[in-house]
Amino acid sequence: MTTLIDQLGEPVCGMTWGWVGTRGTWATPAASASMAAMRENGVTWTAVAYAAVQATAVSTEIPFDQEPTVTDDEVIWAIREAQALGMKVVLKPVVNVADGTWRAHIGFFDWDVPNEPNWTDWFAAYRAFIVHAARTAQAESVEMLCIGCEMVRADGQEVHWRALIAEVREVYTGLITYNCDKYQEDRVTWWDAVDVISSSGYYPIGTWQAHLDRIEAVVEASGKPFFFMEAGCPSRTGSADLPNDWALPGEPSGAEQLRYYRAMFDACAERPWVGGFMLWDWPASLYAREDAATNDDYCPFGKPAGDYLREVYGRMSNREVNA
Template sequence: MSVLEGPVCGMTWGWTGVRGTWAVPEAAASMQAMAEHAVTWTAISYAALQATPFSTEIGYDSEPTVTDDEIVWAIREARALGMKVCLKPVVNVADGTWRAHIGFFDWDVPGEPSWTEWFASYRAFLLHAARIAEAEQCEMLCIGCEMVRADGQEQHWRALIRDIREIYSGLITYNCDKYQEDRVTWWDAVDVVSSSGYYPIDAWEENLDRIERVVTASGRPFVFLEAGCPSRVGSPARPNDWTLAGAPSGEAQLAYYRAMFDACARRPWVEGFFLWDWPPRLYDEIDAFSNDDYCPYGKPAGRYLRETYAAMSRKERA
């Protein structure tokens, strides 16, 4: 059996981890509603900020990032609801630049910000998360998300992973961005290969063919640490674009879910998903028809998801 011990029927919860929005009644109600969709794993995800893509200091212990107490609350709440946990600390850029563009010279230059300086700060952030994950016995720790420019810093990543393993005994994964699965050169250092599967609705087969070669070569299990589609017209063709203009459409989201799950069901090496995403404070179910974001709550995709995840779990038990 895979180290994942069965299908990952997962959902990301809590993004972006704003201080004061976890460990409150609304957050507890949100996680309860998520669990009721046959979710068996959750990626508890929160962000720490650096000022610009060229900054080397990451303020993981200050606002707006959730506190350690809030993180522990979320982990324990998920466990009480019967879910396994992947802790997912993420770095964001305060000026709005996507984290994929964080970057420095390929080699260290005196007087210039460097990868060495950045990884020193990132290491402190990740080791802090690893201590929490170990203390709370999280099943998995995600050590990075969509860090496209950083992906090439192989030696820094390998050193970070060695340091994390001194602290954390669970599974380690790295969430590369879409189309980057075959560009990461250090998959052998992690336990689970994962990526953000925001592929156009008509492009799943060709991308799964490409990813399959990576997974086979790695000898590691694979999950989509992110995947999903906003519930709006046009989003199935550009599921990664949360700013895309379009009218709310639960049917568009449902069509995408069907295509994604059908394509992946034909690939037994795809061991599951952590879908994007479930907020710490849910909109009212009566307002689901007008909500155009990724969360499937109260939408046709939510009903489909509950049935699909329940069927995946039943098949594993059979």
């Protein structure tokens, strides 16, 4: 089995930055300070993540060059800012739905029907978005491109995904990954078309070993390297049991986030095929350190999990340097 560490020569000690990529929030002094603070937490890779917005889950237009999506100049700024700080980059263009529907529910009839919105039209718009990002990734020497995130209903459209990946490869020579949703690692049928398998690892705190067993079988069968393109937990009571629920009611709790981080990293440390993490997430406009105790979101800045993260990422990086 080829691991991602074998392929890259280092683990992905990563953090997602800048989500959701709202126009005007990048390429600012605040954004620059935020990225520098992220780097100080032992982060050596970052996912520059931004969303284009379609109107509804059955829309077939993706106006990625319009507000609220960040501009091309802002994307390029973020890539270069990360590179200047010594970080490697995964460019992560994502599609969202304006009415709040989760992108996993974007979907159409399994077959195209005249006068109905369909997968062919949607993928044409989506390919334009992703290939545009791929050209930027190539021009800016980005190490990896993520071609999709948690598109559960779209995952079954194998022919369309393979066509998209082939088109991306015509303009981009770096590594290609797809970020499937949690519980979906063993349901994607086209892993052979990408270079790296990745997923959103928001697994309840007591279930990591069982899910790692399941994912390991996928990784072994595919022969592809793997890492968690998303993972993490809000600093909020109860979140360790439902880490994917960003709206879960609860009180701010750095201890809860730390408890989850420890369980996640300890479980994955036993699996050498886990090539690293792109933790969720670090905002472009960072809260003040003195407000960390009352912040209940995913960002570990100024929280016990942030101190622990520096230790873990430091060990991961040093282990590979000294290997």
